[in-house]
Amino acid sequence: MILAIESSCDESAVALFDPAHGLVGEWVHSQMALHEDYGGVVPDLATREHLRTIGPLLAEVGKQHNLTAVTRVVVTHGPGLAGCLAIGTSSAKALAVAQGVPLAGVNHLRGHTFSPFIALHAEAPERFDEAFAALLPHLGLIVSGGNTLLFKLDEARRITVISSTRDDAAGEALDKGAKLLGLGYPGGPRVEKLAAEGDATAFDFPRGIGKKAELDFSFSGLKTALRYQLEKMSLEEIEARKADLCASYQQAVIDALVRKAKLASRTETFRSVGLSGGVANNRTLRAAMQTMAERRHFKFLAAQPKHTGDNAGMIAFAAWVDPMVQDVAPAELAIHPSMPLAR
Structure with missing residues (x-):
């Protein structure tokens, strides 16, 4: 069981992922209303809100599921707002040490990369590798x-x-x-x-x-x-x-x-075309991309609406499917606000 934390910008999110069954649960606290009056995300306010909400979110997960079943903790460590990333990574380090389980950092953009395949895994977890390879x-x-x-x-x-x-x-x-x-x-x-x-x-x-x-x-x-x-x-x-x-x-x-x-x-x-990221929730864009893919005879995969924005579900999934995600010692996990998609 993988527990993931996402706090790269203005969403505090936690998710549990079981490779044998899929996403077990997802918990999100949105800050949209907090930043609306400012016309955009205010980094200091976002950081304070993460500090206020990450703990209660993890506590809620603990109420609904046995955290002793968690075998790995993963967290977004870039790219994103430095203060926001720091709250998430600090929480993940503390949880991994307390639980005595491995810890890994996940690239937020790589989470988006693999998010269109979450639904494919949910359809048939036992055949995912074969279905994924075919795409x-x-x-x-x-x-x-x-x-x-x-x-x-x-x-x-x-x-x-x-x-x-x-x-x-x-x-x-x-x-x-x-x-x-x-x-x-x-x-x-x-x-x-x-x-x-x-x-x-x-x-x-x-x-x-x-x-x-x-x-x-x-x-x-x-x-x-x-x-x-x-x-x-x-x-x-x-x-x-x-x-x-x-x-x-x-x-x-x-x-x-x-x-x-x-x-x-x-x-x-x-063999396939995918669409992900926050703007991927735009229905006109999704329809246009699907039409293009079908005319080119590609399989079209779009991230589910709940996985288009900042969410921990895609971070948990990426930690399992992305070979670049490697476990590290808590002291070695650093934040990278300007982390690129590929190095």
């Missing part, structure tokens, strides 16, 4: 507020980054667009909600880097284009056409993501 090599797209990455997962479960963003991440672009439109925080879900009522062809926003062979992403120009468009409009016109603005802006982000994923899928032979 490799795998092309994955991680889309979140801090990262936009295309990567290859090969037959040995090694990860190679294919491309990333040169400036803003896709989630960051959606949040900044929401701020320009006065929608508040968190921006992405609010843009998506209004976009459902609008016309995605009403405004012509740029789709990032234009070269056909270019695999990197760029979203800073999109945000600037929205600002220039809003400067041409009156407040009344903006309010009347806010749904169209959201739909067109969101579609520009999605088109750029899908176009680059499609281009990357042609670089070599893949």
